[in-house]
Amino acid sequence: MNIAVLVDSFKGSLSSLEAGNIIKDSILEINDKENIKVMPVADGGEGMVESLADLKGASETELVVKDPLLRNIKAKYIILDNKNIHPEKVAIIEMSAAAGITLISDSLSPMEASTYGVGDIIIDALDRGVKSFIVGIGGSATNDGGVGMLTRLGVDFLNDKGKKIHPSALGIKELDKIDISNMDSRLNDCKFAVACDVTNPLTGPNGSAHVFGPQKGASPKQVEEINDLHCKLYEKTREIINDADSEYPGSGAAGGLGYAFKNYLDAELSSGIKIILDLLKAEDIIRETDIVITGEGRLDKQSAYGKTPIGVAKLAKKYGKTVIAFSGVASNEAEVVNEEGIDAFFPIIGEVIELKEAMDKEVARENLRRCVKQVFRLIYKIK
Structure with missing residues (x-):
């Protein structure tokens, strides 16, 4: 057989x-x-990097990144270089390595937690010549709509005085303008497949804040506040990306990180196991x-x-x-x-x-x- x-x-x-x-x-x-x-x-959740580290042509990379509270920590991801599997180098990343809830489980901070460190990993992969990415976005500690990651990738989120905001949900309070002209130009040639097994939109009663905010430490008042901030982020995004979509299934994943990937990086959001099975x-x-x-x-x-x-x-x-x-x-x-x-x-x-x-x-x-x-x-x- x-x-x-x-x-x-x-x-x-x-x-x-x-x-x-x-x-x-x-x-x-x-x-x-x-x-x-x-x-x-693997299904794209926590443990994906460990599960796929044994693939032929996979090499583990470790670097210093920012954790959800912008402190230095070490994170690992995989670069897969095997043309029998994929014609290009592929970075396999877990967002939880840099912005996971387990990293700050004793100090949850729903307003200040940032995905900045996820951007650190992406930049490192770009520096190594990677153009294809698989990103698992389960287990997040964040509600920043991806502002932290995008800030690290060169997007300027500015207040009414032209100063950069804090890369978090808290910073969105001051958001007045978004400028993508300085976003890393290498991203234009990249493809992102995002392992996303939830279908929640960015905002509303089934959105990121209401469904996932409480498990990240958000009080009922903060849940409403974060939802309003996500609405604001969406409106500001619409000023520069006309077809930005806050309702796309999975936009609400990882505190809105799915929204950032979809609208700013043109990512494919789909089942994690489907992405891996397709890759293999x-x-x-x-x-x-x-x-x-x-x-x-x-x-x-x-x-x-x-x-x-x-x-x-x-x-x-x-x-x-x-x-x-x-x-x-x-x-x-x-x-x-x-x-x-x-x-x-x-x-x-x-x-x-x-x-x-x-x-x-x-x-x-x-x-x-x-x-x-x-x-x-x-x-x-x-x-």
Whole structure:
């Protein structure tokens, strides 16, 4: 049989490639004649860089950037240089590396938090000759509408005295004029694919401030204020970009960072797993397989909303393939994934153990190996 293995990382224990190779080796222990292709995948959320770091031609880059409160921190991203995957160098970036909520979890600042550091990473990639970008924008601490990132990229957000505003939602209070004439000209030749698995607009009751602001520390009063500031940003943007769209699905992602990417950088906003599967040309592999194996650390009802296993399953079902998923654990509501294309899923944990022990790399490795072997013993018996 031809078997394709596309599993996300089992966060905290196994990387995407490690898990995939364990599955491959376990099947080959039973039948060494199988043709098995393993591809590391991710859904664009936190952990994307780690999951894809094992791709052939990927190199990790570390640099000093500004965190959400404009303090110096180190951040990492990947440059993928493999012409068999993509004709150009590709920067794979997580915005959370520079502007993530975990970076300031003990000092949330919904008005002052900035995406400036995301711009730091983009500039570094430009300096290294990158023209194609994949950016995951999950897990943000910010509500700045992308003003911070755009400021770093050369856009001037000015007050009525011609001075630059603070690169945050707070700064938008003073915003009088936007000038894009100094934006880094190299961006004109760049393409941005933004992994965005929410469809919220920038403003309104379903917009960034109302839906995501509270989890970033915004009080009810601040939620209304941030929404008004996003409306102001939109109106000021319309003065220089006539077709600016605050309603485009995903504009409200990451505190409005999706809006900045779409309107200022002409980015494609789409499902993270779709972007990654397209990058890896996974459809060509899946088309020729008999069984597709996917999975992630935890399967639950949230898995049905744009997570890796469902993205893989939907593509596999386009060609009528059998889909099996393995997971560290599965919640009582995980059966919803069966309605989304996964024919059967198997949690790998056997006996009851502590979470810390279950996430130990060697324990997870053995649990996954044992589970895969038992599933395929059954498959071969039935065949």
